[in-house]
């Protein structure tokens with residue numbers, strides 16, 4: 156369980172984070188989104204114990220991360236926004252090196268490394284890190300974050316710069332990590348992916364949380380569902396209605412904002428001789444929410 160209270164981070168006199176609080180249960184995925192410079196990386200680095208907040212408290216499973224960041228290391232896997240890999244090392248040597256840092260024995264390292272390379276579909280036999288594609292490098296960095304089988308993963312823009320296929324693979328992989336019981340916090344600019352995979356989303360703006368919760372909570376917060384009522388009217392029949400609507404090539408469309416309004420409109424239209432063709436629910440997307448919030 157992560158418990159953050161009133162985290163503040165100043166870079167000189169600039170408040171990059173300005174009072175962030177949240178709780179996150181084990182085994183959940185939290186997506187952190189916001190415009191460039193909103194404070195996502197700063198928050199993730201604090202959560203990973205890499206930088207200290209100017210003030211505020213943070214505990215992960217009872218460990219005080221601000222006071223004892225080293226104690227968190229064993230159960231934490233961190234993927235930086237840009238991971239610098241040791242270009243001349245092979246993948247095997249690189250992952251072994253990090254396994255050793257975590258005190259794993261050679262057999263355990265080999266087992267875990269093979270398991271990870273297999274699950275990440277990474278075939279880099281004998282290749283040096285400097286010879287790998289961007290997608291392969293990202294997968295190596297993900298394998299590195301998982302070598303010691305940590306319970307908490309903090310991923311800064313895990314799919315940034317990846318092609319759609321690799322990006323999808325990484326998102327599915329993150330989903331699998333949750334099904335293994337791991338807790339994942341990640342930042343991203345691909346809002347569709349965040350929306351798809353996260354149990355909870357936090358929207359940052361200028362170092363503050365402007366909204367957070369499940370996608371359901373956020374949709375409610377940002378103006379809930381609208382219902383689009385598509386209907387047709389019998390050929391040649393004169394059709395007049397009080398219901399506000401648009402018409403294009405014989406296809407009519409009316410919009411309702413509540414279930415009550417939806418029921419009222421469909422009843423009225425039907426009584427007036429229209430046939431309801433279909434009703435579509437429309438939710439505000441994360442992208443629309445970010446646009447609404449502004450920079």
Ligand SMILES: Nc1ncnc2c1ncn2[C@@H]1O[C@H](COP(=O)(O)OP(=O)(O)OP(=O)(O)O)[C@@H](O)[C@H]1O
Pocket residue numbers: 166167169171189190191192193194195196197198
């Ligand atoms: N080491 C630093 N020294 C001074 N200012 C910094 C430092 N790191 C970040 N900042 C500033 O803090 C603010 C938040 O930066 P941060 O990298 O956390 O944002 P972000 O939301 O991750 O942005 P992006 O989406 O572009 O990666 C920005 O205004 C940035 O310029």
